[in-house]
Amino acid sequence: xxxxxxxxxxxxxxxxxxxxxxxxxxxxxxxxxxxxxxxxxxxxxxxxxxxxxxxxxxxxxxxxxxxxxxxxxxxxxxxxxxxxxxxxxxxxxxxxxxxxxxxxxxxxxxx
Amino acid sequence: xxxxxxxxxxxxxxxxxxxxxxxxxxxxxxxxxxxxxxxxxxxxxxxxxxxxxxxxxxxxxxxxxxxxxxxxxxxxxxxxxxxxxxxxxxxxxxxxxxxxxxxxxxxxxxxxxx
Numbered sequence: 074x075x076x077x078x079x080x081x082x083x084x085x086x087x088x089x090x091x092x093x094x095x096x097x098x099x100x101x102x103x104x105x106x107x108x109x110x111x112x113x114x115x116x117x118x119x120x121x122x123x124x125x126x127x128x129x130x131x132x133x134x135x136x137x138x139x140x141x142x143x144x145x146x147x148x149x150x151x152x153x154x155x156x157x158x159x160x161x162x163x164x165x166x167x168x169x170x171x172x173x174x175x176x177x178x179x180x181x182x183x184x
Numbered sequence: 185x186x187x188x189x190x191x192x193x194x195x196x197x198x199x200x201x202x203x204x205x206x207x208x209x210x211x212x213x214x215x216x217x218x219x220x221x222x223x224x225x226x227x228x229x230x231x232x233x234x235x236x237x238x239x240x241x242x243x244x245x246x247x248x249x250x251x252x253x254x255x256x257x258x259x260x261x262x263x264x265x266x267x268x269x270x271x272x273x274x275x276x277x278x279x280x281x282x283x284x285x286x287x288x289x290x291x292x293x294x295x296x297x298x
Contacts, residue, residue, distance in 0.1 A: 166228070171285070
């Protein structure tokens with residue numbers, strides 16, 4: 074079965090550090106999504122790309138978050154500097170138009 | 185903007201019993217509708233989606249959902265629940281016009297008793 078692969082699965086770091094999360098979408102999927110899941114807010118869309126072009130990143134705090142797709146096999150989400158309120162599970166998903174497949178997420182803890 | 189309400193935070197059923205999870209949406213035009221399932225420590229898995237056509241949608245794992253425009257609902261059903269169906273279930277709605285990007289409900293936790 075084709076899978077969306079996310080690394081790392083877990084990340085613990087101190088406030089102020091840079092965090093980079095990576096995602097390998099399913100080959101052939103042209104739309105990639107980043108979601109954040111917390112108990113308080115549920116699932117929130119942070120950004121999404123179609124054909125590697127960013128279409129919407131209005132869900133991201135622009136001053137500290139950035140999302141890129143350097144090529145069709147890699148999407149990255151960076152946080153710099155990280156803050157305790159960024160602690161959450163971050164999911165990448167891919168599909169042809171909508172998120173058909175999710176990765177297992179990166180569980181991020183900022184101390 | 186579109187929104188989704190899943191009225192039940194928790195649902196408890198006995199194994200072998202039928203299941204219906206409720207989902208109501210708010211959107212002025214024809215929505216795109218999704219159901220996903222999430223097991224602990226894992227990502228979401230798409231069960232089924234409705235974009236157009238037949239309002240009764242068949243999905244994976246024996247699930248189905250029915251789009252009822254008059255009730256603004258997209259309830260998920262399964263005739264006989266298995267213990268492995270215990271998980272969190274999310275309904276989501278996307279807008280028409282090309283974006284398809286779903287907004288998620290807060291989820292319903294399904295507990296299955298033996």
